[in-house]
Amino acid sequence: MNNEVNTQVKSYLTFKLGDEVFAANVSKVLNILELTKITKVPKAPAYMKGVINLRGSVLPLIDTRIKFGMSETEFTNNTCILVLDIILSGESVRIGALVDAVHEVLEIDDSQILPPPSLGSKYKSEFIDGMVKLGEEFIMLLNVELIFSTDDILNLKEVTGEVKQKFGDAG
Amino acid sequence: MDKLRQKFIEEASEHIRDIEQSLLTLESNPDNHELIEKIFRSLHTLKGSGAMFGFEKISEFTHELETIYDLIRNNKLILGKEVFDLTLACADHLKILISDEKKDNAEINEEYRNLLEKIHEVYSGESMPGKPSANQKDKKTADTGSDLSTYYIYFKPNADIFDNGTNPLFLIDELTSLGHFMAIPYLQDIPEIETIEPYRCYTHWEVIFATSESSDTLNEIFLFVEDNCVLDIQKLANGNLVDNKKFVKRIEKLKETGKDIGIDALKIISEDLEQSVASKVKKALGDEFRTSFRDYTISSIRVASEKLDHLMNLVSELVTTQARLSLYSENDSSSELTAISENIQKLSRQLRDLAFEIVLVPIDTLITRFQRLVRDLSKELGKEVSFIAKGTETELDKTIIENLTDPLMHIIRNCIDHGIETTEERLKKGKPEQGTILLNAYHSSTNVHIEISDDGKGIDAEKVRKKAVAKGLITEDNYLTEKQIYELLFLPGFSTAEHVTDVSGRGVGMDVVKQKITNIRGEIEIESSKNAGTKLTLKVPLTLSIIDGLLVRVEDIFYLIPLSAVEKIYAINHEDIDGKFNNLIVLGGERIPYFYLRKEFNLEADNNINDQVIVIKYETQKVGLVVDEVIGEYQAVLKPLGRHYKNQEIISAATILGDGTIALVIDVNRAVNHFANIITHMEEKI
Amino acid sequence: MTKTILFVDDSESIREIVNFTLQNEGYNVLVSDNGKNALSLLDGKDINLIITDLHMPEMNGIELIKEVRKMPHYQRTPILFLTTESQVAKKMEAKEAGATGWIVKPFVPAKLISAITKVIR
Numbered sequence: 022m023n024n025e026v027n028t029q030v031k032s033y034l035t036f037k038l039g040d041e042v043f044a045a046n047v048s049k050v051l052n053i054l055e056l057t058k059i060t061k062v063p064k065a066p067a068y069m070k071g072v073i074n075l076r077g078s079v080l081p082l083i084d085t086r087i088k089f090g091m092s093e094t095e096f097t098n099n100t101c102i103l104v105l106d107i108i109l110s111g112e113s114v115r116i117g118a119l120v121d122a123v124h125e126v127l128e129i130d131d132s133q134i135l136p137p138p139s140l141g142s143k144y145k146s147e148f149i150d151g152m153v154k155l156g157e158e159f160i161m162l163l164n165v166e167l168i169f170s171t172d173d174i175l176n177l178k179e180v181t182g183e184v185k186q187k188f189g190d191a192g
Numbered sequence: 193m194d195k196l197r198q199k200f201i202e203e204a205s206e207h208i209r210d211i212e213q214s215l216l217t218l219e220s221n222p223d224n225h226e227l228i229e230k231i232f233r234s235l236h237t238l239k240g241s242g243a244m245f246g247f248e249k250i251s252e253f254t255h256e257l258e259t260i261y262d263l264i265r266n267n268k269l270i271l272g273k274e275v276f277d278l279t280l281a282c283a284d285h286l287k288i289l290i291s292d293e294k295k296d297n298a299e300i301n302e303e304y305r306n307l308l309e310k311i312h313e314v315y316s317g318e319s320m321p322g323k324p325s326a327n328q329k330d331k332k333t334a335d336t337g338s339d340l341s342t343y344y345i346y347f348k349p350n351a352d353i354f355d356n357g358t359n360p361l362f363l364i365d366e367l368t369s370l371g372h373f374m375a376i377p378y379l380q381d382i383p384e385i386e387t388i389e390p391y392r393c394y395t396h397w398e399v400i401f402a403t404s405e406s407s408d409t410l411n412e413i414f415l416f417v418e419d420n421c422v423l424d425i426q427k428l429a430n431g432n433l434v435d436n437k438k439f440v441k442r443i444e445k446l447k448e449t450g451k452d453i454g455i456d457a458l459k460i461i462s463e464d465l466e467q468s469v470a471s472k473v474k475k476a477l478g479d480e481f482r483t484s485f486r487d488y489t490i491s492s493i494r495v496a497s498e499k500l501d502h503l504m505n506l507v508s509e510l511v512t513t514q515a516r517l518s519l520y521s522e523n524d525s526s527s528e529l530t531a532i533s534e535n536i537q538k539l540s541r542q543l544r545d546l547a548f549e550i551v552l553v554p555i556d557t558l559i560t561r562f563q564r565l566v567r568d569l570s571k572e573l574g575k576e577v578s579f580i581a582k583g584t585e586t587e588l589d590k591t592i593i594e595n596l597t598d599p600l601m602h603i604i605r606n607c608i609d610h611g612i613e614t615t616e617e618r619l620k621k622g623k624p625e626q627g628t629i630l631l632n633a634y635h636s637s638t639n640v641h642i643e644i645s646d647d648g649k650g651i652d653a654e655k656v657r658k659k660a661v662a663k664g665l666i667t668e669d670n671y672l673t674e675k676q677i678y679e680l681l682f683l684p685g686f687s688t689a690e691h692v693t694d695v696s697g698r699g700v701g702m703d704v705v706k707q708k709i710t711n712i713r714g715e716i717e718i719e720s721s722k723n724a725g726t727k728l729t730l731k732v733p734l735t736l737s738i739i740d741g742l743l744v745r746v747e748d749i750f751y752l753i754p755l756s757a758v759e760k761i762y763a764i765n766h767e768d769i770d771g772k773f774n775n776l777i778v779l780g781g782e783r784i785p786y787f788y789l790r791k792e793f794n795l796e797a798d799n800n801i802n803d804q805v806i807v808i809k810y811e812t813q814k815v816g817l818v819v820d821e822v823i824g825e826y827q828a829v830l831k832p833l834g835r836h837y838k839n840q841e842i843i844s845a846a847t848i849l850g851d852g853t854i855a856l857v858i859d860v861n862r863a864v865n866h867f868a869n870i871i872t873h874m875e876e877k878i
Numbered sequence: 879m880t881k882t883i884l885f886v887d888d889s890e891s892i893r894e895i896v897n898f899t900l901q902n903e904g905y906n907v908l909v910s911d912n913g914k915n916a917l918s919l920l921d922g923k924d925i926n927l928i929i930t931d932l933h934m935p936e937m938n939g940i941e942l943i944k945e946v947r948k949m950p951h952y953q954r955t956p957i958l959f960l961t962t963e964s965q966v967a968k969k970m971e972a973k974e975a976g977a978t979g980w981i982v983k984p985f986v987p988a989k990l991i992s993a994i995t996k997v998i999r
Binding site: 354355356358359365366413415416419 | 976
Binding site for chain 1: 505506508509512513749792793794831832833834835836837840841842843846848852853854855856
């Protein structure tokens, strides 16, 4: 193949879980919703928060905090639902992800993206597309596709700790 | 690209299936011209689209096959058994080519070459003298002269034609590749060498040109330069003047003058020449025009199934919204609003019914495969079997059709393998030589029944019972009715075949069939009598997307229980259930295991509620579910919960109520099994 | 010598299928997803034909054609653009910008190839 496509500026949506800022490629984010009535599904894993009515279709809702090994989401005025479009075993699937707050959309050039840190465990770094330094802060670009298609709880807290050690202090 | 290829593969599979279907119908009715046309068109489409998506072999293959069917449809070849079998083999091979195009498998390549050779044999050996060439274009430009016309083309590009990247010589080349020509370039406008500008065009052409192409095609060649040149294309005469010696001689003379000849001069010359050729051509053209002109009306269209799913979603959204509107208008005094709301209710109901009808597919679409299966398998096993299908126009939701294919294939396979006897055995028993498998589909209230019966040896109940004993499924002293014995066949791992044959012994048994039917909320029944045959009846719902349910509430969450599974509802005292050890309650004189859903769902017990027990039944197992409140009957449009909830044990879907609230739909089969497991578990503990 | 074709279109699937088709025909193929990126690809290369869509983000096809015609090396390189039946006005605009010809969408490979052979050999 003689393909040549140039580098691109991509847009990322940043959001907060606790004190940490994360970013997801906007192409995966269909919509941002305010909190709405959640119907709990009995006997589901804790991170499966329930289902919501998204304009007539039933949207599974994931508590991102629990998924990332944090405490359960406490609902505030800032709590939002990101409607994500992910590919799961070859099929396009819609899910809602609870986040503590939505920040802004960042334009990030490919060249600004640092490779994901090779962390102690290879398994964790798969969920991160890369890192971006914004001011003094490092933001992790999440691979939402992968994160929300696994059944596992990810200890992202641990990851952010390691990232801070590796980059934060040096940079 | 993969997506595009996937689309092509889907489309191609459908064409291959059409070809098979047409062939099988043609077997009994070989003169059906329409079907031959249909096969031809399918092959043609496969040929055309194959190459575009990188399936060159398919293109090449169908091109050759198409040649055969071109001969057949023009009555130059008879659709005999040889061609018939060859085409079926080819259809099989096409299926392989679709799936294995990328793999370079020697075996497949060998088969490919073999089939190509056979195709060649068929059309070169049997075609009539003067067989039409495979390529229509070759035929048309063939040197017969009878279907040619002569054109005059004057082409003078603007001087700046090179500036936008056009090379006029390419156009002349392209033109002349289409037929016989005399091209006369005029170079007299080229200036003295000192004043030449290399990027200006000083040449123009007159071309006299004999071709079978239409003047549209000729115009098309100059499409890009229409406004950058002087162009004149005119028909000079019917027939080929370029090869007419007299004509050429006179042109040569005119050329010597170095001036443009012009259409007028040429017309005079051509009119001087013989007229007879022209009249013949006219007649031929007229005939061709008449035969190629046909009326086409579209009676059905193809729609991507995704679009249908989307339509269904929108319709159910509309129904939901409409329910909200009704609710709102009831509380509003405006009679105008009530009238509008009622009207919308009527329209959305109609729309919903229509939409549900659209996603219904006739069982007919499955039959080809079955016919094929019966034909191939009976041949393989040396049995004579005919397959009859009745009521194939009966329609079912496409999802159900999709889920019925495998179970039905398995059942039919069983009929041929185990049911129908060999020819000798049948003759000995005084049965007709040929066995029969009958598929009969019909409506029965909101269900569709599909019966598959054979006139084979029937099921030997005693043999089944003994085997079940041997397998430890029952004990020797268990008394079972014949019906109960047949039910054993559906237990996992049960197979009556003494030898594992190539046909049925593939590890999947009737238990899988049963599972699949259950998954689509269907049931299966067996009847059999020795030496007379076996009948299996599948009862499946018309659609999977709508359900009549009983709406109940536990705490703040609504649940929907399919009405078909609800036996009875009892009001009970809270004390009768709370804190009881064995989870059994006597209702209507029967001891029934019950589940206090609040407890099951990890909610606190509420002593202030008058609980109600709903007894649901799946097959023979009854289970009571204790809920806070029974709200009433509700017709619901089912919505999937999404893959993230696929492992859910009790809930299989959701629905949206009039006020936008979500209700969870209880999967009766799974719920009963889930609770039954708990009971067994508890009993073991005790 | 193998001819090189630059294909510009913002639809990935179209890029892929065209790339596939043209490589099958023995052409060298470069692809780009918009005019701006296409321009940077032209530099220092010998491209024999440019095929571009008209509607693209960043820099559209007409702007691209105008820019290409300003480059001395590509003043007479054939440029084809992709268009739909309904865009007659666009056709004229593109031709005025310096395009050689057009290919009507949707197209099959045969149509694409026949249009290409009208302008390069």
